[in-house]
Amino acid sequence: MGVTIDREGHEHPGFLWRNPEPAKAYDVVIVGGGGHGLATAYYLARNHGITNVAVLERGWLAGGNMARNTTLIRSNYLWDESAAIYEHSLKLWEGLEDDLGYPILFSQRGVLNLAHTEQDVRDSVRRVEANKLNGIDAEWLGPDEVVKICPIVNVSAQIRYPVQGATYQPRAGIAKHDYVAWGFARRADEAGVDLVQDCEVTGFTVDGDRVTGVRTTRGEIACGTVALCAAGHTSVLLDHLGVRAPLQSHPLQALVSELLEPVHPTIVMSNAVHVYVSQAHKGELVMGAGIDAYNGYGRRGAFHIIERQMAAAVELFPVFARAHLLRTWAGIVDVTPDASPIVGHTPYENVFVNAGWGTGGFKATPGIGWCYAHTIAQGEPHPYVAPFGLGRFATGALVDEHGAAAVAH
Incomplete structure (x- = not known):
């Protein structure tokens, strides 16, 4: 040690x-x-x-x-002020392991933010252009390109919220918290x-x-x-x-699955079905959603939130339909x-x-x-x-x- x-x-x-x-x-x-x-x-x-x-x-x-967080790292925020601080942070992440002399398992696997409606598409393209103006790596991808990045995403036109495209930040990733x-x-x-x-x-x-x-x-x-x-x-x-x-304090829930073979190569986030999914280094799926609507300091999962997260994850990733939930938890986030x-x-x-x-x-x-x-x-x-x-x-x-x-x- x-x-x-x-x-x-x-x-x-x-x-x-x-x-x-x-x-x-x-x-x-x-x-x-x-x-x-x-x-x-x-x-x-x-x-x-x-x-x-x-x-x-x-x-x-x-x-x-x-x-108690889900370890996602990205800088593709809309406004100049937010983009500046998060991009500064991402640049530090990229050299942090050498700086600290300690392994942090920083993995730049990219993040996809899915768009499911015409308004999603307009907002997403706007954000990509704003990111480019701020020197942040960002791309707009169509459904076919989304599948090339993450083959297990369901881009069928028959689902509740068909994927119409996604923003993509290649330098985004995860680290071991x-x-x-x-x-x-x-x-x-x-x-x-x-x-x-x-x-x-x-x-x-x-x-x-x-x-x-x-x-x-x-x-x-x-x-x-x-x-x-x-x-x-x-x-x-x-x-x-x-x-x-x-400031208001809310629980923010997340959950992980059992260990799986490496099948999920990136991070996928969706606002419409409201879930985000990555695969951790050991193999478990790490999933989260939005904050609980009530104020509180409880660090517990709630069944109705978990049920919606699992349903959303299975809708986007049918390959995970038989995966088992391992554990759930909540952190206490402060919201302005x-x-x-x-x-x-x-x-x-x-x-x-x-x-x-x-x-x-x-x-x-x-x-x-x-x-x-x-x-x-x-x-x-x-x-x-x-x-x-x-x-x-x-x-x-x-x-x-x-x-x-x-x-x-």
């Missing part, structure tokens, strides 16, 4: 990272030990030399949404960052327009800067500070009114927020880690996240990705 070095230079063989007691004070406290929090800590150390940092995780590292988190955690730990597990933040100590410390289940910790990275529980933390943000994230300043001078990624958080992991670290270190938003400040909900300068981002992903 390798060797980690603590702050005093002592070696700890056999561990992926240290499990330290929290110190009394840090320059930066990151609340949330998922992919975004770990990536932010890593880039604070790597890009800015800031290592007196703690990542506080109420459970175990990467045990929240990072362990656990490995990604472990890679960031190892490198952050080696840089001297404290990764503190079983440490829930229960409140804050406030002095005027600054936060001077965080109250946790493991004692109070003084801090110079607080960076929130808690996904679906961000609104709970902001409530402690008296800050209202336009314009389906775009919130990144940047809060009303408190030294508190920053990174939230509202909805169903797109995993693919943004290295990109938002890079940009959030810059924002924290410089005290000003990185240009890629500047459009996503909390203030846009007062000015009306929204970045509305409803529908343009296709299906939940």
